[in-house]
Amino acid sequence: MMRSMFSAVSGLRVHQTRMDVIGNNIANVNTIGYKSQRVTFTDVFSQTLSSASAASDETGRGGRNPMQVGLGVNVSSIDMLMTQGAAQRTDNPFDLMINGDGFIVVGDANGTYFTRAGALRADVDGNLIIANGMKVKGWTAQLNEETNKYEIVKGEAGSINLADPNFVSSKPKVTDKLQLSGNLNSTSTKEETNFRFYDSLGNYYSLATTLTPSTDKVDGYSVWEMKLGDIKDANGNKLNGTLSPDTAVKLYFDTNGKLASVGNAPAATGNATSIDLVIENTDKTSTFAEKISIDFSSMTQYASASTIDPKTINGNAAGKMIGYEIGGDGVITASYDNGDMRILAQVVVAKFDNPEGLEKVGDNLYKVTPNSGEFDGIGTVGTFNTGVLEMSNVDLSSEFTDMIVTQRGFQANSRIISVSDEMLQELTNLKR
Numbered sequence: 001m002m003r004s005m006f007s008a009v010s011g012l013r014v015h016q017t018r019m020d021v022i023g024n025n026i027a028n029v030n031t032i033g034y035k036s037q038r039v040t041f042t043d044v045f046s047q048t049l050s051s052a053s054a055a056s057d058e059t060g061r062g063g064r065n066p067m068q069v070g071l072g073v074n075v076s077s078i079d080m081l082m083t084q085g086a087a088q089r090t091d092n093p094f095d096l097m098i099n100g101d102g103f104i105v106v107g108d109a110n111g112t113y114f115t116r117a118g119a120l121r122a123d124v125d126g127n128l129i130i131a132n133g134m135k136v137k138g139w140t141a142q143l144n145e146e147t148n149k150y151e152i153v154k155g156e157a158g159s160i161n162l163a164d165p166n167f168v169s170s171k172p173k174v175t176d177k178l179q180l181s182g183n184l185n186s187t188s189t190k191e192e193t194n195f196r197f198y199d200s201l202g203n204y205y206s207l208a209t210t211l212t213p214s215t216d217k218v219d220g221y222s223v224w225e226m227k228l229g230d231i232k233d234a235n236g237n238k239l240n241g242t243l244s245p246d247t248a249v250k251l252y253f254d255t256n257g258k259l260a261s262v263g264n265a266p267a268a269t270g271n272a273t274s275i276d277l278v279i280e281n282t283d284k285t286s287t288f289a290e291k292i293s294i295d296f297s298s299m300t301q302y303a304s305a306s307t308i309d310p311k312t313i314n315g316n317a318a319g320k321m322i323g324y325e326i327g328g329d330g331v332i333t334a335s336y337d338n339g340d341m342r343i344l345a346q347v348v349v350a351k352f353d354n355p356e357g358l359e360k361v362g363d364n365l366y367k368v369t370p371n372s373g374e375f376d377g378i379g380t381v382g383t384f385n386t387g388v389l390e391m392s393n394v395d396l397s398s399e400f401t402d403m404i405v406t407q408r409g410f411q412a413n414s415r416i417i418s419v420s421d422e423m424l425q426e427l428t429n430l431k432r
Contacts, residue, residue, distance in 0.1 A: 002420045002423065002424065003047070003069055003071060004416055004419075004420050005416070005417055005420040005421070006071065006072060007070065007071055007072040007073070007416070008072075008413040008414070008416035008417045008420065009072070009413075009417065010044070010071075010072030010073050010074065011072065011073050011409065011410075011412075011413035011416070012410060012413045012414060012417075014039075014041055014073050014074065014075050015406050015409045015410040015413065016410065017039060017075055017078075018039040018041075018075075018402070018406045018409075019403070019406050019407075019410070021037050021038070021039050021078060022399055022402055022403050022406060024037070025037060025394045025399050026394065026396070026399050026403075028392055028394060029392050029394045029396060030391070030392060031117075031364065031392050032088075032116075032117045032118075032119060032364070032389045032390060032391060032392070033085065033115060033116035033117030033118070033364050033389075033390050033392075034085070034364065034392035034393070034394065035080045035081060035082055035083075035085075035116070035392075035393055036080075036081050036392070036393055036394045036395070036399075037078055037079060037080055037081065038078070038079050038081060038402075039075060039077070039078050040075075040076040040077050040079065041073050041074070041075060041076055042073070042074055042075075042076035043070050043072070043073055043074075044070070044071050044072050044073065044074050045071060046068035046069060046070045046071060047068060047069045047071060048066055048067070048068050049067040049068065049069060050064070050066060050067040051066050052064060052065055052066040079356060080355075080356050080358075080360075081393060082101075082355050082356055083393050084099075084100070084390070084393065085116075085390040085391045085392055085393040086390075086391045086393075087385060087388045087389070087390065087391070088388065088389045088390075088391050089387065089388055090387055090388065090389055091387045092119075092387060093324075093325045093326060093386060093387060094119075094120040094121055094122070094128075094326060095118060095119055095120070095386070095387055095388060095389050096118030096120060096326060096330070096347065096384045096385070096386060096388075096389075097118055097384060097385040097388040097389055097390040098116060098118065098349060098382055098383070098384060098390065099382075099383040099384065099385060100383065101351050101355065102349030102350065102351050102380070102382050103115060103116055103349060103350050103351075103352075103355075103358075103366065104116070104117075104118055104120075104130075104136060104347065104349060105136070105137040105138070105157055105348060105349070105350050105375070105379055106129075106130055106134040106135060106136055106137060106365070107134060107135060107137060107159075108133070108134050108135065111367070112137070112375065112377075113134065113361065113365040113366065113367055114350055114358065114365065114366045114367070114368075114375070115130060115363075115364050115365050115366065116364070116390055117130065117131075117364040117389075117390070118384070118389060118390065119131055119389060120136055120326075120347075122162055122163075125161070125163060126161050126162040126163020126164070127159060127160070127161050127162075127163075128159075128160040128161070128162060128332075128345075128347075130364075131363075132363045132365075134365075135159040135160070136159070136160055136347060137157040137158060137159060137160065137348065137379070138157055138158075138160050138330065138345050138346050138347045138348045138379070139152050139153060139154055139155065139157065139158075139345060139346045139348060139379075140153075140158065140160065140161075140164070140344070140345045141153070141342075141343045141344055141345055141346075143166070150166075150342050150343050150344070151343065152331065152343060152345075152346045154378065155378065156377050156378055157348050157377065157378060157379045160332070160344075160345045160347070162324060162332070162334070162344060162345075164344075167321065167334060167342070167344050168320070168321050169318060169319060169320055169321065169336070170316070170318065170319035170320075170321070170336040170338055170340040170342060171202075171318060172198060172200065172201055172202025172315075172316060172317050172318045172338075173198065173202075173314060173315050173316050173340075174198060174199060174200040174287070174288065174289045174315055175197035175198045175199075175288075175289060175292060175312055175313075175314055175315025176289035176290075176291065176292050176293065176314065176315070177292070177293050177295070177313035177314050177315075178195050178197060178277075178292060178293070178294045178295070178310065178311065178312060178313060179294070179295045179296075179298070179310070179311040179313055180193070180195075180209075180294060180295070180296050180298075180299060180308065180309070180310050180311075181296075181298035181299060181308075181309050181311065182298070182299065182300075182306070182307040182308045182309040183299075183300045183301070183302050183304060183305070183306055183307045183308075184211065184213075184224060184251075184253075184299065184300070184301045184306055184308065185301075185302075185303070185304065185305060185306040186213075186222070186257070186301050186302060186303045187303060188213065188306055189212065189213065190210065190211070190212045191210070191211040191212075191306055191308055192208070192209070192210050192211075193209050193211075193308050193310050194206045194207060194208055194209065194310060195207040195209060195294070195310050195312075196310070196312050197288075197292060197312055197315055198312075198315040198316060198317060199286035199287055199288050200286070200287040200288070201286065201287070202316065202317035202318045202338075203233060203234070203286055203317070204233070204234045204317060205231050205232065205233055205234075205239065205286075206231070206232055207228060207229065207230075207231050207243075207277075208228075208229030208230055208232075209226060209227070209228055209229060209310075210226070210227045210229065211224050211225070211226045211227075211251075211308075212224065212225050212227075213225075214250075218252065220254075220255065221252040221253060221254060221260055222252070222253045222254075222301055223250050223251070223252055223253075224250070224251040224253070224301070225248040225249070225250055225251075226248060226249045226250075226251060227248045227249075228243050228245070228246075228249075228277075231243070231279065239279075239281060239283075239285075239286070240281070240282040240283050241279060241280045241281045241282045241283070242279075242280045242282075243277065243278070243279060243280075244277070244278040244280075245275065245277075249262060249263070249275055250262070250263060251296060251299065253299075253300070253301040257300050257301045257302045258300060259273060259296055259297065259298075259299045259300065259301075261273065262274060262275055262296045263275070273295065273296050273297040274293050274294055274295045274296060274297070275293075275294050275296075276291040276292070276293055276294075277291065277292040277293075277294055278290075278291055278292075279292070295313075316338040316339055316340055317338050318338065319336030319337050319338030319339070319340050320336060320337050320338075321334050321335070321336055322335055322336060322337050323335050324344065325386070326347065326384070326386050327384075327386065328383060328384050328385070328386060329346070329381055329382070329383065329384070330346045330347035330348065330349075330381065330382055330384055331343055331345075331346045332344045332345045332346065332347070346381070347382070347384075348378075348379030348380060348381065348382065349379060349380055349381075349382030350375045350379050350380075351380060352368075352372045352373040352375070353372070353373035354371055354372050354373055355372065356372075357369050357370075357371035357372035357373070358372045359372075
């Protein structure tokens with residue numbers, strides 16, 4: 001049989017493989033996070049008809065090159081192209097696109113896998129998962145006893161559960177800082193406002209306050225007197241107890257209308273701009289901060305409309321989680337109906353020495369191979385675009401061009417078989 005026929009058969013086979021890869025690429029042109037593949041060929045061994053020879057002084061002839069006939073073609077490799085895919089904006093806060101290298105770490109009872117498809121979601125139990133139900137892995141926030149804040153603690157990556165009992169609600173915080181800012185109209189005769197604050201149980205209270213200007217100046221300073229009224233709860237009930245200071249607090253303003261000091265003495269004897277409020281609850285129904293600092297440093301006295309603005313700097317009632325979002329560093333932050341914000345967890349990424357060495361297992365997933373490098377089980381901080389998905393990196397123009405070239409290659413190899421067959425037919429006809 002003719003060697004050309006067998007070479008052509010191998011050519012048909014490899015071009016069919018190449019067309020299979022092209023077809024799969026085109027089929028996944030809209031698959032999020034898909035990485036296209038390419039096929040490279042290599043020639044197989046050749047049959048040597050005549051070996052090479054060197055030049056000879058004896059014969060007077062020069063060297064001759066070897067004469068070889070190739071015996072076909074093989075698939076050299078099917079490579080994954082790990083170039084970044086285009087971004088598709090979705091505005092879904094749980095859609096993540098990895099910038100640069102890396103894979104989101106997921107897993108189930110069968111093991112750990114990796115994906116570039118960042119279409120995340122939460123199931124009914126609060127587990128952060130991907131489309132096929134595998135759980136997303138990362139670092140869960142833990143309470144720092146010293147700062148009383150939840151912070152990310154790096155360690156072995158584990159499943160992320162957003163319905164953790166420590167996360168679904170926000171504990172109340174007692175108020176220990178208040179602020180009164182804005183302007184006191186220099187021609188006004190009285191201003192009234194209310195401070196709002198919380199006790200250790202998250203109960204809400206208000207403190208009535210009246211500010212009146214003094215007709216006389218003290219050492220050139222304009223003086224306003226602030227008197228504290230009753231403390232009432234959210235239902236309007238008066239709190240039984242005492243307040244300190246129990247006398248009027250004086251605010252001293254200079255000739256430019258700026259606050260000089262707060263207290264019972266003019267600025268010449270000090271420049272304090274805050275006071276400490278002490279609440280003693282006779283009924284012991286609530287526990288307040290040992291001292292509540294009230295800051296007046298932003299107060300002014302100009303001949304313009306009063307804009308008194310009392311603010312609660314800290315403290316809040318107990319809260320219920322109302323939503324969460326993922327930042328560019330993969331940190332998941334929850335928001336609560338009491339205005340509190342809390343870090344819950346952080347999505348991590350895995351990076352490999354040779355990501356092209358990973359093995360595809362379907363569902364946009366990859367697994368480790370001996371040639372990809374190992375996953376350390378911890379992961380690293382990644383950089384994400386949120387509200388965005390990474391699209392397939394398939395280039396249709398290249399795929400269609402490769403498809404034409406592959407078709408012509410297949411066609412040419414099939415023609416070799418036809419011509420070889422015709423030559424064999426001629427050979428068999430010699431017996432006639």
